[in-house]
Amino acid sequence: MQKILRILIIVAMLITAYLLILAWRDDYAGKPATTAPVATQTSSSADVPSAQMTGDVPSVSAGAPADQQTANLISVDTDRYEIKINPVGGDIVYAALKQHNATKDSNTPFVLLENDATRTYVAQSGLMGRDGIDTSQGRAVYTSPRTSYQLNPSAGSLQVPLVYQKDGVTITKTYTFNAGQYPINLSYNINNTSANAWQGQMYAQLKRDNSKDPGLDDKGMLGMATYLGGAWGTPDDPYNKLKFSNFGDGLNVKSKDGWVAIVQHYFVSAWTPSNSFEADFFTRTTGNEHFIGYNSPVINVDAGKQITLNSTLYAGPKIQSEMAPVAEGLNKTVDYGLLWPISKVLFAILDGIHKFIGNWGWSIVVLTLIIKIALFWLSNKSYVSMAKMRAIAPKLQALKDKHGDDRMAMSQEMMQLYRDEKVNPMAGCLPILIQMPIFLGLYWMLVESVELRHAPWIGWITDLSAMDPWFILPIFMGVTMYVQQLLNPQPTDPMQAKMMKILPLVFAIFMLWFPAGLVLYWTVNNLFSMIHQHLVNKRVAREMQAKQA
Known part of the structure; x- marks a missing residue:
């Protein structure tokens, strides 16, 4: 019984130490600086020191500046999403999940992606490079037939086309939303009707600031144990976590069927490139903003030709059955830790x-x-052994009374009693x-x-x-x-x-x-x-x- 007591005390001490470590980490370990991003309907652009891009466009040689203007956001309503797309860059700057409330007692949907004065978390994509329309000087400004789209359940899917035309090249960026599904398909059609070859690269990235995880607002003390940060995977290396603090070190990974993501409690956003090309994964940090994404190889479109590039964005709850078909290892963002098999x-x-x-x-x-x-x-x-221990308790007490402080003699007779009664303490x-x-x-x-x-x-x-x-x-x-x-x-x-x-x-x-x-x-x-x-x-x-x- 003494050994059982020791084990119980050790377990209690371990739990206490675990809770104290979590509390210390929440109070002192690496609290991010407070940021207050300005609400805007235009994508930000940053300077390009030497050859390294530090803003919304990955590292490329800067081409001609794209037109930039303030534009009204495009609204998309489906059975699972409330989406807002910024025509400047064609980024998804707001995504609310209609099937998940923000808190238990609220009727408002949980907001995963947003860009306002309290938080910056957006899904970006574009075309960069020699003839790219997204550069350090500005992002492409798309036009769309409508400013509001709604998915008809009977139709099964909804396409939201964004069009940009310049110098005989028509870029059509299309988001496809499917009823009952979280994966969002993205395609770039580059139709080159000019007399010159077009050259560029596709990129897709997630941008997030240091704001806290909103999913922990109603989780109490132990909610702080969950992970908030980056993750990536490839078929050969299905799941890797990468803290925001390590984004500045960069990520040198190539993959044809991988994914990059930002993970938080219960929810994840992830880009998966088309398996038609080998993508370069990257991370970087600019000020208080963190980027994780991928670049395609250099794409050449001859005069009079066209090409279509594809990608998939998953922005939703970490439901394993829905993430598994998107990319291998993405379902592992439901991170059960060391005891994941159990x-x-x-x-x-x-x-x-x-x-x-x-x-x-x-x-x-x-x-x-x-x-x-x-x-x-x-x-x-175990219960049989404890029941026998309970039955011989009077005999054990008698041995204690008999030997008093002579622990050696008492221990010897106790062990003999256990053997005689076939009891394992x-x-x-x-x-x-x-x-x-x-x-x-x-x-x-x-x-x-x-x-x-x-x-x-x-x-x-x-x-x-x-x-x-x-x-x-x-x-x-x-x-x-x-x-x-x-x-x-x-x-x-x-x-x-x-x-x-x-x-x-x-x-x-x-x-x-x-x-x-x-x-x-x-x-x-x-x-x-x-x-x-x-x-x-x-x-x-x-x-x-x-x-x-």
């Missing part, structure tokens, strides 16, 4: 249960039961050791899975991914933990007995800020364990009585 299996089972039950909370209850059944054999051996540690990886894997699964964001259970639990607002579940969990202790053999040492009584309170306090779904799992697990242990205690007691008779 988290992935748990989510697959939980998702399967949810398809039948329709409620994530009750799905967690069923998942807990499945885990208990899967671990029944080990748990049963360490067997009681098994449930704790086995449950901790599952517990941590479930924690990261609940933290990272957008499917559980704002998912209700019953009554006051309206968001399983957030803390219990009334602390009812953590308190009840502490009660179940205390009752479960009463079913276990009690320590013979008075100090250890007091520590064991305090532990349920300590764990209940820890659980106050954990996601309600995780506390629900632990509470239901305690209830199932109590029933199991009670039945085992009764059976072992009968066997011990029969043996003595």
Whole structure:
């Protein structure tokens, strides 16, 4: 029992240290400088020191300046998006996700991309190079047949064309939105009707400032553990994270089927180049703005010819089934950490249960039961050992009274008693050791899975991914933990007995800020364990009585 107590204390200390590290990082580690970008409807341009571009256009040799003017934004409305496109550059400067509310109690959609006085986060693309229409002096100003587009569900898709014409070259930049889908298709058609060959490169990038992750506004204390930064992947190297602080070091990667992204809690935006060319991935930082994107190889369009370049933008929730077809490894932005194999299996089972039950909370209850059944054999051996320890507790107390302070003699007789009674005192540690990886894997699964964001259970639990607002579940969990202790053999040492009584309170306090779904799992697990242990205690007691008779 002393070893079990030590393990419980070590677990409590580790959780405490983990929470303190998170709190320190939130308060002191690398807080970004406060920025206040000016709201504008025009794309910014920056100077080009020597050959390195530091603004909205990647590093290229500057060509002739493109026309630039203030223009009205183009609105796009689909079943999944509210989109605004800036005709200057043709960038997506606003994207609200209609199927995800900003907060649990709001009816406004979650805004992923925006460019205003509080935050800069946009998806940009263009044509650069010798004859490129996007340069350090300005961006191309497109025209469009309409300023407002709406997807007709019966049509299945919606195309938003943007046209730029100059010197006999017509550039048609087209966004295609598909009903029921987050991936946005982008195409550049370069139609060269001039007498000269056209040369340039396509680029696509994400630009973001140092503003905080808006997805954490209603997540409480432990929301700060999630990742905000860049990521990229290729078929040979599917998932890599890159902190904003490392963007200035650059990224020297070439890929034909890769992706670049900015990742935040629950949501991601990512560009994937066409597999028709090998793209160069890049990152850079300019002031308080961070860029991650790709450049195509140099494209040549002979006079009288045309060419079409394609790319895909994913800007939405981190739903693995929807990201996986976009690019290999993009679904790994649902980052479960070191215990990802456990988290992935748990989510697959939980998702399967949810398809039948329709409620994530009750799905967690069923998942807990499945885990208990899967671990029944080990748990049963552990409970039998603890029941035998409980039965021989009077004999252990007698040995303590007999030997007093002679710990050596007492330990020798205790070990002999364990052998005679076929009791393994360490067997009681098994449930704790086995449950901790599952517990941590479930924690990261609940933290990272957008499917559980704002998912209700019953009554006051309206968001399983957030803390219990009334602390009812953590308190009840502490009660179940205390009752479960009463079913276990009690320590013979008075100090250890007091520590064991305090532990349920300590764990209940820890659980106050954990996601309600995780506390629900632990509470239901305690209830199932109590029933199991009670039945085992009764059976072992009968066997011990029969043996003595």
